[in-house]
Amino acid sequence: MTYVAPDTVPGVxxxxxxxxxxxxxxxxxxxxEPMMTAGGFARRPVVALWxxxxxxxxxxxxxxxxxxxxxxxxxxxxxxxxxxxxxAGLVGGPAVxxxxxxxxxxxxxxxxxxxxxxxxxxxVVIAGDRGFDECPxxxxxxxxxxxxxxxxxxxxxxxVVTAVVVPHSVGRTAYVKIARRRxxxxxxxxxxxxxxxxxxxxxxxxxxxxxxxxxxxxxxxxRQVEDFLLxxxxxxxxIDKAVELxxxxxxxxxxxxxxxxxRRRMAKVAxxxxxxxxx
Amino acid sequence: xxxxxxxQFVVNGVQVATVADPVTSLQSLLRETLGLAGSKAGCREGSxxxxxxxxxxxxxLSCLVPAAEIxxxxxxxxxxxxxxxxxxxxxxxxxxxxxxxxxxxxCSPGMVVATHALLADCPDPTRxxxxxxxxxxxxxCTGYEPILRAVADxxxxxxxxxxxxxxxxxxRAPRSPVEER
Numbered sequence: 107m108t109y110v111a112p113d114t115v116p117g118v119x120x121x122x123x124x125x126x127x128x129x130x131x132x133x134x135x136x137x138x139e140p141m142m143t144a145g146g147f148a149r150r151p152v153v154a155l156w157x158x159x160x161x162x163x164x165x166x167x168x169x170x171x172x173x174x175x176x177x178x179x180x181x182x183x184x185x186x187x188x189x190x191x192x193x194a195g196l197v198g199g200p201a202v203x204x205x206x207x208x209x210x211x212x213x214x215x216x217x218x219x220x221x222x223x224x225x226x227x228x229x230v231v232i233a234g235d236r237g238f239d240e241c242p243x244x245x246x247x248x249x250x251x252x253x254x255x256x257x258x259x260x261x262x263x264x265x266v267v268t269a270v271v272v273p274h275s276v277g278r279t280a281y282v283k284i285a286r287r288r289x290x291x292x293x294x295x296x297x298x299x300x301x302x303x304x305x306x307x308x309x310x311x312x313x314x315x316x317x318x319x320x321x322x323x324x325x326x327x328x329r330q331v332e333d334f335l336l337x338x339x340x341x342x343x344x345i346d347k348a349v350e351l352x353x354x355x356x357x358x359x360x361x362x363x364x365x366x367x368x369r370r371r372m373a374k375v376a377x378x379x380x381x382x383x384x385x
Numbered sequence: 386x387x388x389x390x391x392x393q394f395v396v397n398g399v400q401v402a403t404v405a406d407p408v409t410s411l412q413s414l415l416r417e418t419l420g421l422a423g424s425k426a427g428c429r430e431g432s433x434x435x436x437x438x439x440x441x442x443x444x445x446l447s448c449l450v451p452a453a454e455i456x457x458x459x460x461x462x463x464x465x466x467x468x469x470x471x472x473x474x475x476x477x478x479x480x481x482x483x484x485x486x487x488x489x490x491x492c493s494p495g496m497v498v499a500t501h502a503l504l505a506d507c508p509d510p511t512r513x514x515x516x517x518x519x520x521x522x523x524x525x526c527t528g529y530e531p532i533l534r535a536v537a538d539x540x541x542x543x544x545x546x547x548x549x550x551x552x553x554x555x556x557r558a559p560r561s562p563v564e565e566r
Contacts, residue, residue: 108388109407109453132451139449140430142408152408199521200502201444202431213391289520290432 115233115380118266119155123235126263129153133175133210137203153284153308160209160268171231172270174209181208181219184274187272189222189279196283199290205229212243218293220247220325223272223282224317225298231269232261240271277302277313280383284320284372286363294364297322297376301384311335315379320373321357328352331377345381349374394455396421397465407453411445412436414452415462423463423494427523433520437495437502438462444502446521463494466501476542477501477535486535490525496522500536504543511537 112118122129130147132138132154141147160175163184170186182195182203197203197211197218211217212230220243223380229240246261281298285291296319303309314335319325330351338344352374358366391507393402396419403418412429415421415438424447427435436447447462464477474482475499487493496519503510503518510518515536524532 109390109451110529111453134449135451135454136431136449139408139451143410143413143429143448154451198431199434200499200518201434201437201446201521202449204443204445205449289517290523292433375563 107192109152109154111157113157113159113161115158115266115268118153118155118158119233119235119264121151122264122266125151129263131155131213131266133207133213134177134205136198136206137210137214140279155207155209155266169271171311172208172272174267174269175207176209177204178206178208178211179203180217180344186274187222187226187279189281189300190219190226190272191296193219193222193281193283195295197287202290208270212246212270213261213267215247215324216217218283218296218319221296221319222279222298223270224325224327225281225300225315226272226279227300227315228270228272228273230267231271232265232267234262238268244327247326268368275300275302278384279381280382282376282379284376292363293319295369295372295376296325297373297380299377299384301335303340308339310339312337315336316377318352318373320369321352321355321359322331323359323361328355328377330354335381340381340384345378348381349378352377391422391454392452392456394457395459397461405452409452411438411440411450411455411460412447412453414455415447415460421462421464425491425494427491432523433492433495434494434519435495437522439498439499439502442502442505442562444499444521461498462538463498466497468517477504478541480535480542481532484531484535484538486527486531491521492524492526496524496532500539503536504540508544509540512537 110121112121129151130138130169132152155175160173162173163176164171165186178194178197182191184191197206213220223243228243230243232239232241239358277300279300284294298317300315301311302313304312316328316331316333318323318328329368331348334351358370360366389404390407391404405414412424412426416423424438425435427433429448431446431449438445438447440458468475477497481487499519499522507514515533
């Protein structure tokens with residue numbers, strides 16, 4: 107196995123190019139390092155991103171751009187995006203957040219930050235030998251293989267995520283994570299919602315984006331809920347009906363953390379609380 | 386066989402040089418190459434915190450740090466905090482003893498390191514700040530309350546303040562550093 111940590115993005119792409127299908131791209135190492143300790147990936151080349159200058163947060167007028175290797179600790183203290191920073195602060199414990207990266211969280215296909223990022227309409231910047239492309243995260247997730255794997259699911263093997271671009275929302279935002287403990291705990295179900303209203307004092311919803319985790323292992327937008335909310339005020343009766351729509355979707359997935367049965371129920375609780383937080 | 390790289394770094398004030406597979410964990414380097422068992426191998430996946438160390442002053446889990454990233458860095462393990470003082474222990478360690486904050490002791494080295502990291506950033510933490518600061522460290526024995534008191538006690542010691550930490554109090558007494566604010 108080879109391990110390289112190139113100091114430029116072209117260097118990273120060149121290193122990956124010698125074995126795109128086999129190369130493991132390492133951000134913070136919070137997913138790959140334990141797998142390697144456990145004996146997996148023994149002969150696969152590793153390209154590490156920590157020296158490639160991909161860390162940093164640029165706050166622009168309408169959006170914030172996070173370099174792919176920006177640590178979750180720093181994402182968690184970003185004032186402009188409260189639902190995203192709140193979600194980042196709930197991933198792992200403090201030491202995990204000192205290493206885990208926003209790019210890795212997205213590229214894993216199953217990271218918690220995908221839920222608020224979907225609701226905020228975020229994009230990823232992907233570098234390849236033809237330059238940089240911006241891709242909406244929901245479009246990226248549509249191509250993810252299931253079950254999500256650490257092998258950059260959804261990102262073409264010869265390319266790498268270099269940034270996550272998040273528009274600033276003019277609406278209200280919310281993120282709710284349901285888990286068995288308060289901190290340092292994997293997610294059972296989560297919901298994120300962004301809504302703009304036609305007047306500052308209540309009014310009806312003019313734009314809604316809702317994302318869920320729990321009905322499937324890859325986070326997704328709940329478009330039926332979004333369509334239902336348009337033109338409605340955010341009151342309890344509307345919230346209850348919106349949550350009931352999830353019954354028609356079924357789903358839920360099982361793992362060591364929770365059963366599919368429990369996840370279907372907790373996805374509804376998460377959605378209910380997230381929508382209530384928009385009041 | 387993986388290729389190995391030469392690494393030079395500082396551990397507990399001592400310059401070390403070694404050769405290692407670049408993706409070997411720092412935990413493995415510390416325990417197996419350097420014989421420093423204070424970084425405990427609990428979960429080996431970043432969930433339990435028992436391998437906590439400081440790297441350049443920052444709280445890290447040694448099971449998550451690849452050896453390749455440690456070149457030129459300064460590492461401090463639980464063993465690196467013992468200094469002459471009360472019982473030969475540093476203020477955090479002696480607070481843990483005084484407050485009965487350890488039983489089996491497996492989580493304790495990691496808890497001591499995490500406490501140092503917390504108090505360096507936040508010398509006068511509230512109860513909630515202590516909980517968040519130590520949220521990456523799991524304990525199966527104590528139920529955590531004695532650990533919270535130990536951290537509050539250590540905060541007072543390190544700030545050279547006096548105050549009372551009464552285990553019978555529920556945290557609402559005035560001037561208790563464990564009260565919620």
